Amino acid sequence: MTKKVTKIGVLCSGGDSPGMNAAIRAVVRTGIYHGLEVYGVMRGYSGMVEDDIVKMESRSVANIIQRGGTILKTARCKEFYTPEGRQIAYNNLKKKGINGLVVLGGDGSFKGAQTFSNEFDIPCIGLPGTIDKDIAGTEFTIGFDTAVNTAVEAIDKIRDTADAHDRLFIIEVMGRDAGYIALHSGIATGAENILIPEKKTDIDRVIKSLQEKEKRKKLVNLIVVAEGEDGGADQLAKTIKEKVPGLETRVCILGHIQRGGSPTCMDRLIASRMGYHAVECLIEGRHNVFVGIVNNRINYIPLNEAVKKKQRISDEWMDIVRILST
Numbered sequence: 168m169t170k171k172v173t174k175i176g177v178l179c180s181g182g183d184s185p186g187m188n189a190a191i192r193a194v195v196r197t198g199i200y201h202g203l204e205v206y207g208v209m210r211g212y213s214g215m216v217e218d219d220i221v222k223m224e225s226r227s228v229a230n231i232i233q234r235g236g237t238i239l240k241t242a243r244c245k246e247f248y249t250p251e252g253r254q255i256a257y258n259n260l261k262k263k264g265i266n267g268l269v270v271l272g273g274d275g276s277f278k279g280a281q282t283f284s285n286e287f288d289i290p291c292i293g294l295p296g297t298i299d300k301d302i303a304g305t306e307f308t309i310g311f312d313t314a315v316n317t318a319v320e321a322i323d324k325i326r327d328t329a330d331a332h333d334r335l336f337i338i339e340v341m342g343r344d345a346g347y348i349a350l351h352s353g354i355a356t357g358a359e360n361i362l363i364p365e366k367k368t369d370i371d372r373v374i375k376s377l378q379e380k381e382k383r384k385k386l387v388n389l390i391v392v393a394e395g396e397d398g399g400a401d402q403l404a405k406t407i408k409e410k411v412p413g414l415e416t417r418v419c420i421l422g423h424i425q426r427g428g429s430p431t432c433m434d435r436l437i438a439s440r441m442g443y444h445a446v447e448c449l450i451e452g453r454h455n456v457f458v459g460i461v462n463n464r465i466n467y468i469p470l471n472e473a474v475k476k477k478q479r480i481s482d483e484w485m486d487i488v489r490i491l492s493t
């Protein structure tokens with residue numbers, strides 16, 4: 168029999184993503200609406216281990232829906248990997264009477280939440296916060312839309328300068344194991360090539376198409392590369408300089424700007440919706456699931472099924488990229 172939750176904690180863990188503040192706001196205000204006490208845990212699981220836990224009021228989350236980053240900060244916590252660390256974390260929650268937890272983070276943070284709630288009587292609900300959009304069981308993750316729009320804005324600017332100088336630009340976007348940001352931003356900016364970890368790159372084909380474009384005097388080219396792709400942008404630039412020396416090539420690594428900034432309307436909406444449902448879940452007595460959205464419906468997926476999604480890119484997308492960039 169699940170105990171009724173009365174006091175809940177909310178934390179952000181692992182990599183940050185824009186929209187986390189909107190989700191925190193939703194959790195705090197939905198919790199207070201239902202008469203719960205809500206606590207903010209600072210710096211992910213570290214705040215649980217170090218007892219850095221603050222009571223949140225409705226006003227604590229005023230004026231944050233539009234802010235990037237997270238007011239609770241986020242961190243990676245080594246101690247939480249150990250049973251001793253998790254025991255200390257549990258004691259600290261227990262001291263405050265916290266009997267439900269909402270964890271915003273990626274699949275790693277969900278694994279931590281799952282392990283913790285298997286060991287102790289504290290139900291955990293996950294909210295998928297990652298710019299990589301690579302968690303199976305949800306079509307949306309908090310932060311992806313902002314990150315991809317930041318990339319699009321930056322790539323549009325790069326195209327202007329590429330065009331002015333007739334240059335080839337290789338733009339590296341975030342995504343160590345996931346190519347969603349590269350795929351979506353590349354298609355939306357009319358990139359000539361998109362290289363992602365999920366699809367084996369045929370480097371000879373890339374070179375051949377650049378050589379052919381050079382012959383036709385099509386010198387402005389954008390290639391969008393996910394950081395996880397073999398060697399990233401620098402390696403690709405080296406290969407291209409060797410094989411097509413006539414092309415003036417520049418590299419631009421977008422880096423951490425993709426994590427920051429004011430969340431888009433879409434990210435604020437999904438963060439608000441998911442945050443609201445996380446609290447509803449705890450009240451209904453659900454535990455150890457994360458909140459996803461599929462076909463515009465809320466989906467609850469067991470935390471232990473939170474795995475990195477390997478996307479299958481249909482050849483149709485790759486055909487579209489190739490045909491539209493000629």
Ligand code: ADP
Nearest residue numbers: 181182243244247248272273274275276278279
């Ligand atoms: P993300 O949530 O972005 O995937 P990580 O994989 O770095 O990020 O995980 C974030 C934190 O979650 C870790 O620093 C650790 O504190 C906790 N965590 C991850 N995996 C486990 C695990 N198997 N057991 C306990 N804690 C874990």
